Amino acid sequence: MKRITVLLTLAVFVLLSAMSFAQIELTVWYHDGQEFERAVIRDQIERFNASQDRIKITGVEIPEGTYTQQVNAAALAGRLPDILDLDGPTVANFAWGYYLHPLDEFMTEELIEDFLPSIIQQGLYHDNIWALGTFDSGLGFYANKSYLERVGARIPEGVEDAWTMDEFMEILYDLKELPEVTYPIDFKINYGVGEWFTYGFSPFWQAFGADLIDRESFMTAEGVLNGPEGIAAGEWFQGLFTEGLAHPNPPGDAEFVEGRAALSWVGHWAYVGYNEALGDDLVLVPPPIFPAGQAAGMGSWAWSITSVCEDPAAAWEFLEFILQPEEIVKMTNANGAVPSRFSAVELSEYYKEGGPLELFVEQLNTIAVERPVTPAYPTITSVFANAVDNIIKGGDVKAILDRAVRDIDRDIRDNDGYPFEW
DSSP states (O other), rough: HHHHHHHHHHHHHHHHOOOOOOOOOEEEEEEEOHHHHHHHHHHHHHHHHHHHHSSEEEEEOOGGHHHHHHHHHHHHTTOOOOOEEEEGGHHHHHHHHTTTEEEEEGGOOOOOOOOOOOHHHHHEETTTEOBSEEEEEOEEEEEHHHHHHHHTTTOOOOOOGGGGGGHHHHHHHHHTTTTOSSSEEEGGGGSSSHHHHHHHHHHHHHHHOOOOOOOOSSSSSTTTTSSSHHHHHHHHHHHHTTTTTTTTOOOOOOOTTTTTTTTEEEGGGHHHHHHHHHHGEEEOOOOOBTTTBBOOOOOOEEEEEEEEEEEEEHHHHHHHHHTTTTHHHHHHHHHEESSSSSHHHTTTTTSTTTTTHHHHHHHHTBBBBBOOOTTHHHHHHHHHHHHHHHHHTTOOOHHHHHHHHHHHHHHHHHTOOOOOOO
């Protein structure tokens, strides 16, 4: 009897030991962005797995073009991974759909304060933080310094030193007179109608005092997108194309680097190519001061833990690893994006004080406006992008914006205002 008891005790001990040392296996989905981004993520997964033997991460690359659709399909089928890479503007929609697990329980105040405010704002929905990015985006005017000097334009030194609207317009007309310049501004219309149109052009509406939705209630766009300020923004933007200041149908992506455009309104991702082409002639300037001030885009891909993950604490260990300042800089050195933490910014040759892209960090701390954090965003961005396209093509601005408001408000009504309770 005594021997049986000892054997049972040993068996229980072995079983408990095996359970305590059982490896936790977690799956990570991430979009297949540029190859150098993918290489960094693969390397981070490999090094995390090698650093300990308790948690094993398996990475799965998902095509970027169908990423959101595949996530939604997996959620409906109950097959979400444990950790999910997602585009910032989709955070609220995914949280509303109960796809995500809040990250607040793992975050200290010190950690939160080290993130750029734009990163926190992007991931914040109903008082919880649902996603954290290793990088943010920068948006501004790259300019050909030689062209600016030839027309006597001053070069702003920071956000507060930006051109006024009148000054900006005068510079554009002067630049148009240069024989080399076909259109003063390259707006990257060749990117096509899609998220670029919302990310890139909604800041102009916001700088005029309009917006994509009422951010107090998030229940309507009426009077906000199609009010007097919104119409004024649309008419000004349309005028840039009708007056020959911006190219409505650029043949490709080389207008600025080949000297046919003097200014290029685009993001951080263009810096390396622009710098190679223009060298010392490349300068970065902030958006002008419009009737209601200034605005710039923000937001990018971020990491989250899904609601089906059985061990969120283990998943957080992986996120904590890739969110270290040194790991963040590995990624931003590869893709050129803005590091998501102040401690990482200090390690970046591009973005630290005195760096060539320091302006983007300043903007993210002052004038950046997040795309509306609402489950209705997929509809908002689709509707607004199509509205901008029709405005560029010369349509009636008020009628276009009125129609956009009806479509946005209909979606919100159809979803009962997107109620949410965690």
